Amino acid sequence: MEKTGVVDALGQVQLLLPAWITTALAANDRLKLYLSVLQAARHRATGPGAAPVDLTREAAAAGVDGAWASEAVATATPDADGVHLPDLPRLRQLLAQDLKLMARPLIDGGHDEAGSHARRVAVWVARLDGMEGNRLEDAVLTALTAGRDTAPDGFHPLVMDLHKSLNRLATELADEQIDGAHVWAIADADRPRIAAFMRGLNRTRPLKFDHPGLETAATRDRQRLLIQNDIGTNDAHVLVIQVQDLRISLTYLDLHRQRFAFFQTMLGMIGAVWSDSESRRTRGLNAGEAYHVGTAIFDCADEAALLGALEGLAARIVFLIDWNRARKRLAPFVSKLDAIAVLTDAATREAGHMAWLVAGGPDLVHGAMQAVGPEYFRIGDRLDEVMGRTAAMAFLVELMVRAKEALLRNQPAGVVADDARVMLLAHLRHQVSEFEALADHAGFCHALAEGVRDGLIHGLEHDATAATTFADRAKTWERQADELVMRLREQADRQPHRLPMLRLIERADDVADALEEAAFLLSVIAEGHDRGWTSEVREVLRRLAETTFTAAQDHVRALAIARSLGPDGTADDHEELVAVLWRIVGAERAADQLLRDVRRVLARHLTDAATLNLATDFAAALELATDALLVTGYGLRDLAFSRMGAGA
Numbered sequence: 001m002e003k004t005g006v007v008d009a010l011g012q013v014q015l016l017l018p019a020w021i022t023t024a025l026a027a028n029d030r031l032k033l034y035l036s037v038l039q040a041a042r043h044r045a046t047g048p049g050a051a052p053v054d055l056t057r058e059a060a061a062a063g064v065d066g067a068w069a070s071e072a073v074a075t076a077t078p079d080a081d082g083v084h085l086p087d088l089p090r091l092r093q094l095l096a097q098d099l100k101l102m103a104r105p106l107i108d109g110g111h112d113e114a115g116s117h118a119r120r121v122a123v124w125v126a127r128l129d130g131m132e133g134n135r136l137e138d139a140v141l142t143a144l145t146a147g148r149d150t151a152p153d154g155f156h157p158l159v160m161d162l163h164k165s166l167n168r169l170a171t172e173l174a175d176e177q178i179d180g181a182h183v184w185a186i187a188d189a190d191r192p193r194i195a196a197f198m199r200g201l202n203r204t205r206p207l208k209f210d211h212p213g214l215e216t217a218a219t220r221d222r223q224r225l226l227i228q229n230d231i232g233t234n235d236a237h238v239l240v241i242q243v244q245d246l247r248i249s250l251t252y253l254d255l256h257r258q259r260f261a262f263f264q265t266m267l268g269m270i271g272a273v274w275s276d277s278e279s280r281r282t283r284g285l286n287a288g289e290a291y292h293v294g295t296a297i298f299d300c301a302d303e304a305a306l307l308g309a310l311e312g313l314a315a316r317i318v319f320l321i322d323w324n325r326a327r328k329r330l331a332p333f334v335s336k337l338d339a340i341a342v343l344t345d346a347a348t349r350e351a352g353h354m355a356w357l358v359a360g361g362p363d364l365v366h367g368a369m370q371a372v373g374p375e376y377f378r379i380g381d382r383l384d385e386v387m388g389r390t391a392a393m394a395f396l397v398e399l400m401v402r403a404k405e406a407l408l409r410n411q412p413a414g415v416v417a418d419d420a421r422v423m424l425l426a427h428l429r430h431q432v433s434e435f436e437a438l439a440d441h442a443g444f445c446h447a448l449a450e451g452v453r454d455g456l457i458h459g460l461e462h463d464a465t466a467a468t469t470f471a472d473r474a475k476t477w478e479r480q481a482d483e484l485v486m487r488l489r490e491q492a493d494r495q496p497h498r499l500p501m502l503r504l505i506e507r508a509d510d511v512a513d514a515l516e517e518a519a520f521l522l523s524v525i526a527e528g529h530d531r532g533w534t535s536e537v538r539e540v541l542r543r544l545a546e547t548t549f550t551a552a553q554d555h556v557r558a559l560a561i562a563r564s565l566g567p568d569g570t571a572d573d574h575e576e577l578v579a580v581l582w583r584i585v586g587a588e589r590a591a592d593q594l595l596r597d598v599r600r601v602l603a604r605h606l607t608d609a610a611t612l613n614l615a616t617d618f619a620a621a622l623e624l625a626t627d628a629l630l631v632t633g634y635g636l637r638d639l640a641f642s643r644m645g646a647g648a
Contacts, residue, residue: 027098041076200314248298326353333383355403435563448515449552467526474519510628518621551587591626
C-alpha cells in the first residue's frame with residue numbers, strides 16, 4: 001500500500017509535500033552516488049592497472065554504506081563490450097526505487113502538469129525492471145551515466161531535470177521549520193501547538209535509531225491546524241492530526257489489527273476517546289486487503305491541557321515503528337497476548353522495542369537462555385514455561401529498557417548480550433515463582449485442615465448430607481494438590497534445579513492425603529457411626545483437629561517467610577523462620593499426646609466396634625498430617641537455609 005493512496009483516502013495529500021521533498025532530495029544524492037559507482041566500475045574493469053576510485057566520502061554524504069560501494073567497484077570485471085558487476089541486480093533495484101522517490105512530490109503531488117516527468121520516469125523504471133543478469137552493456141551504461149549532449153533521453157538528464165523541478169517546488173511552498181517540522185501557511189497561534197507536538201516527537205525520536213521516518217509537516221486548512229507524521233518509509237500507515245479550538249482529532253490507519261489496538265491503548269492512557277474502528281477496503285490500497293481506520297478525540301479543558309496532549313501523543317508515535325516485527329520476535333518466549341503486554345509496558349516506560357531489535361532481539365534472549373545452561377533450560381523450552389509468565393514478561397521488559405540505555409550511550413550490542421545473561425540468571429535465582437506451586441499446595445492443606453476442624457465444631461458427624469458434601473469438596477482439593485505435584489515433577493524432569501522443591505512438595509502431599517482421608521472418614525461416621533460420641537469424645541477430637549489446623553497455618557507462614565529469603569537474608573528473617581518451624585515441631589508432639597488421649601477416651605466411651613475403629617482411624621489421620629507437616633518443615637528449613645548460605 002503506497003502512502004500516497006493512504007493519505008488520499010484520508011483527504012490530506014498536501015500535507016506530505018514538504019516531507020516528500022526532503023526524501024526526494026536525499027534520493028537525488030543517492031542516485032548521484034550510484035551513477036558514480038557505475039562509472040568507477042567501468043573505469044576499473046577497462047583499466048585494471050588504474051588507481052582505484054575512492055567513493056568513501058561521497059557514500060557517507062549520501063548516507064550509503066561506503067564498504068558496499070567500494071566492494072561493488074572492486075568486483076567489477078570486463079565482459080566483452082560491457083562490464084560484469086556481481087551486485088548489478090541490487091544496483092538496478094536501488095536506481096528504480098530512488099528514481100520513484102525523487103519523482104513522487106512532482107507526480108503524486110500534482111505538480112507535473114504536462115505529465116512529462118511521469119512518462120520519462122515510467123520508461124526508465126520499466127527499463128531497469130526489465131534488465132536481467134550481472135552484465136551491463138556499454139550502451140546501457142552510457143544511457144545511464146552520460147550527460148544530455150550524449151544521451152538526451154538518458155537517466156542522468158532525467159535526474160537533473162527532476163532536481164530542478166524539486167527546487168522550484170520547494171521555493172513555491174516557502175517551507176519553514178519549527179523544531180524540525182516542515183510548516184507553511186500557518187497562523188501565529190499554531191506555532192506553540194506545533195512546538196508542543198515536536199517536543200514530544202523529539203523526546204522519543206532517538207528510540208527509532210537508524211530507522212527512517214517521523215518526518216512531520218503542518219499547515220492550516222481554514223479553521224484547522226493540520227499535522228501529518230510520516231511514520232516510516234517502509235510502513236504503509238500514516239497519522240493525520242487536526243487541531244481546532246481545544247479539540248484534537250487524530251485519524252489513524254493501520255494494516256495490522258494488533259498494532260491498531262496497541263495504539264488505541266497507548267493514546268487511551270493520555271485521555272483519547274476512540275470512535276468505533278472500522279475495516280475498509282479501497283481499490284489500489286493494500287492489494288485490496290482490509291485495513292483498519294479509527295479516530296481518536298482529545299477534548300481538552302484549556303490550552304495547557306491541549307499542549308500536553310499533543311506532546312504526549314507525539315511521544316508515542318515512535319513505538320509504532322517495527323512494532324509488528326517486534327511482536328513476532330517475542331513469539332518464541334511468551335504468548336501472543338503477553339507479547340503485546342510486553343511491548344505496551346516497554347512503550348509506557350519510554351524504552352520501546354527498537355533498541356532490543358537493533359541489539360539482537362530474540363538472539364539476546366536465546367543467547368542468555370543458552371548461557372545459563374541446561375540446569376535451567378533445555379532445547380525447545382519456552383521462557384514463560386520455565387520462569388512463569390509474569391517473571392518472563394518482567395525480564396523481557398527489563399531487557400528492552402537496558403538495551404535502550406546501552407545503545408543511547410553508544411555501548412556495543414555485546415554489552416547488552418552480557419547484561420541479558422546476568423539479568424536472566426538473577427531472575428531465575430531469585431524469582432519467587434519457584435515457591436508458587438508449594439504455596440498453592442499449602443493453601444489446599446490449610447483449607448482441608450480448616451474444614452475438618454470446623455466440621456467438628458459444627459457437629460458434622462451428625463449430618464450425613466453436609467459431611468458428604470464436605471468430603472467431596474475435600475477430594476477435589478486433594479486432586480488439585482496432586483496436580484501441582486505432577487506439574488512440578490514434569491518441570492523437574494526438564495530442570496534439575498527444581499528437584500529440591502519437588503522433594504519438598506512430595507512430602508507436603510502426604511499432608512493433603514491424610515487430611516482428605518480424615519474428611520472421608522468423617523463422612524462415613526456421619527452415616528450413623530457416631531453412637532457414643534459424648535462431649536468428652538468430641539472435645540478431645542476437636543483439640544486434635546485444632547492442633548492440626550494450627551500446624552497447617554504455621555506451614556503457610558513458614559513458606560511465606562522462606563520464599564522471600566536469599567543470600568541477603570537477615571538474622572531476624574532467620575529467627576522468625578526458626579520460631580515458626582519450632583511451633584510445627586511442638587504441634588506434632590502435642591498431636592502425638594492427643595492421639596493417645598483420644599484412644600483412651602474412645603475406649604472408655606465407645607462400645608460399637610465400627611464406631612470405635614472409624615473414630616480411631618479419623619484421629620490417626622489427623623495425627624499423621626502433623627507428622628507430614630513436621631517432615632515438610634524440616635525440608636523447608638534445609639532448603640531455605642541453603643539459599644541463605646547457612647548450613648542446615
